[in-house]
Amino acid sequence: MYSEKVMEHFRNPRNVGEIDKADGVGEVGNPVCGDMMTFYVKIDNGILTDVKFKTFGCGAAIAVSSMVSEMAKGKTVDEAMKISNADVAKELGGLPPNKLHCSNLGADALHKAIEDYLARKNEGEKEGCRCPYCDEPVAPPGVPCVPCNVKIRYCPACGKPLPKDSEECPECSGHDAAGREAAHQ
Amino acid sequence: MLTFLNEDFGSPSSMHRFGTRPRAALDDARTQVAALINSRPDDIVFTASASESNNLAIKGFALAHRDKGMHIVASATEHVSVLEALKSLCVLGLEYDLVPVEPDGTVHPDKLAAAIKTETVLVSVMHANYEVGTIQNIKELAALARRYRVPFHSDGTAAVGRIPVDVADLGVDAYTFPAMSVYGPKGAAALYLKRGTRIQSLIEGGFQEKNRRAGTEDVAAIAGFGAAAAVTKAKLPEWSATMTKLAQRIFKELPGKLDHVLFTGPVPPETGPESAKDSVASRAKRIPGHVSVVVEFVEGEAMLLFLDDGGIAAASGSSCSAKTLKASHVLLAMGLPHTKAQSSLVLTMGKDTTDADVTLFLEKLPPIAARLREISPLYAKFKKGEDPYAVKPGETCEDEHQAEHE
Structure with a gap:
């Protein structure tokens, strides 16, 4: 059959498992369907340095997951986004017609994980999780930015980082939601 | 059997000499097959498969009794050949009701009685279920239908060859069973029709099978069916005792070797061990040599492939293992959630299954399950204390799969 x-x-x-502190996680399928896949990606400088699932x-769903993880590893984000279900099925030497949807799921799960990474990155930029001084990602509020070694100060009223x-x-002019001026620490 | 493919190639309907031996073989087989279920030979109609027998019963009764009404009652766990035959009759105006089953897979007589209407022309309840092993109390259900003057059909595919069947004692009007149930060849099956039963033939244009199924009979396959039926009749008590013992071992020993398993169908209360405690303890009977079990967090087909690698041929009710890509309607009708139906495994033991085979299975399954659980996101969720079976509202995949098929 296969x-x-x-x-x-x-x-x-190949590549079975989870990535601790993954840069992106993508989950597709649901218990009703009978197939569930979760992909984890680690992305450094736009390259997928690690992929796990x-x-x-x-059998087809497991083989597809394994193949997708192998195909994606080492690729750039753009290249990985272009991996299609047809590519996966082809690499596997074909799938029975009624199992082709498994290859859709594999590519979808990978793409979802990358999209999650992109969304987080985007969110990070918006929410000020990057150092306002050197633009590198930073740890939670109150911790000095490691790359530029400046202690980031946050607005006591709205919590946003100060220039x-x-x-x-610049966000709230030092006033909280109720319009009261917050005391500077 | 082979002689009817070589020397004795004639048609049993022929008047010339070449028809003589095939005709005699057909008569002999009819007698042997009838003896297996204690019917008259004339009450046996040979068909090509149990699916055909079921179609003949459902459609044949519906078409022959249109003057009375167009309503059929069946159980929710019938084989698809019954369910699909019912569906296809809807274009002719047939209505049908599927009686829900209890958690152990049995049909409650009160629920069956509630579904019968004055227009009901047939009740169809399978004798035993091939997927969960439940044996229905056909005698009671058929008697109930008789009180309402409604004929009763039973699909005995999973019962014949495993338990003694006596159609007279059961009180059924029609009964399906294939040669495969008695280790006979594929391509032959029977539909028992009680004397005087009115039925519309589905294949017309010949007088074979007393006008109930036109077309030259597959003499070779039917001769094999007859011989197999005769052997089965003689050996059944011995076989069924062995099969029962083998299955019992799995019920008793598997939960000690593998956690998070759930037996489906009726599980005798005394064999419901702690680790399989969610199984339905029931006094309803199971067919000998049949075990159905849900191995949680692991998909059925993946288990089948690894079991096959290990020399064990099993079956599953998961959607992935089915060509239809739908989870077993039997397990769903018994109240199992989709997720658990995906993890089902069906094991049948036959006359040649040995104690060593069961030992091999008990050795092979736990590491296979462990290996697949390692890959399973459901198991990871369970380990983290999350609900692995949580289904978000609106989650379904009907559309997706239908799209694939189009």
């Missing part, structure tokens, strides 16, 4: 390549990936799936599903040499918050 090609040798599918069976080989099913029997010895967990899959609940048939480097200013006491005035």
Whole structure:
């Protein structure tokens, strides 16, 4: 029923597992369908340096997950986004017609994980999780920015980071939601 | 059997000499097959498969009794050949009701009685379920239908060859069973029709099978069916005792070797061990040599593939293992959530299954389950204390799969 390549990936799936503090996580499928896939990606400088997955599903679903993880590893974000279900099925030496949807799921889960990474990155830029002085990502509020070693000061009223040499918050002008002026620490 | 593919190639309907032996073989087989279920030979109609027998019963009764009404009652766990036959009759105006089953898979007589109407022309309840092993109390259900003067059909595919069947004692009007149930060849099956039963033939244009199924009979397959039926009749008590014992071992030993398993169908209360405590303890009977079990957090087809690698041929009710990509309607009708139906495994033991085979299975399954659980996001969720079976509102995949098929 399955090609040798599918069976080989099913029997010895590559990259099984979870990535601690993954840059992006993508989950597709649901218990009703019978297939669930979760992909984890680690992305450094736009390259997928690590890809891992967990899959609940048939032989095809497991083989597809394994193949997708192998295909995506080392690729740029753009390249990985271009991996299509047809590519995956082709690499596996074909899938039975009624199992083609499994290859959709694999590519979808990978793309979802990358989209999650992009959204987080975007969110990070918006929410000020980056150092306002050197634009590198920073740890939670109150911790000095490691790359530029400046202690980031936050507006006591709205919590947003303050510009480097200013006491005035450009977001709220130092007033909280009720319009009261907050005391500077 | 082979002689009817070589030397004795004639048609049983022919008047010339080449028809003589095939005709005699057909008569012999009819007698042997009838003896297996204690019917008269004339009451046996040979067909090509149990699916055909079920179609003939459902459609044949519906079409022959249109003067009375167009309503059929069946159980929710019938084989698809019954369910699809019912659906296809809807274009002719047939209405049908599916009686829900209890958690152990049995049909409650009160629920069956509630579904019968004055227009009901047939009640169809399978004798035993192939997926969960439940044996229905056909004698009671058929008697109930008789009180309402409604004929009763039963699909005995999973019962014949495993338990003794006596159609006279059961009180059924029609009964389906294939040669495969008695280790006979594929391509032959029977529909028992009680004397005097009115039925519309579905294949017309010949007098074979007393006008109930036109077309030259597959003499070779039917001769094999007859021989297999005769052997089965003689050996059944011995076989069924062995099969029962083997299945019992799995019920008793598997939960000690693998956690988070749930037996489906009726599980005798005394064999419901702690780790399989969610199983439905029931006094309803199971067919010998049949075990159905949900191995949580692991998908069925993946288990089948690894079991096959280990030399064990099993089946599953998961949507992935089904060509339809739908989870087993039987398990869903018994109240199992989709997620658990995806993790089902069906094991049948036959006359040649040995104690060593069962030992092999008990050895092979736990590491397979452990390996697949390692990959499973459901198991990861469970380990983190989250609900692995949480289904978000509106989650379904009907559309997706239908789109794939179009």
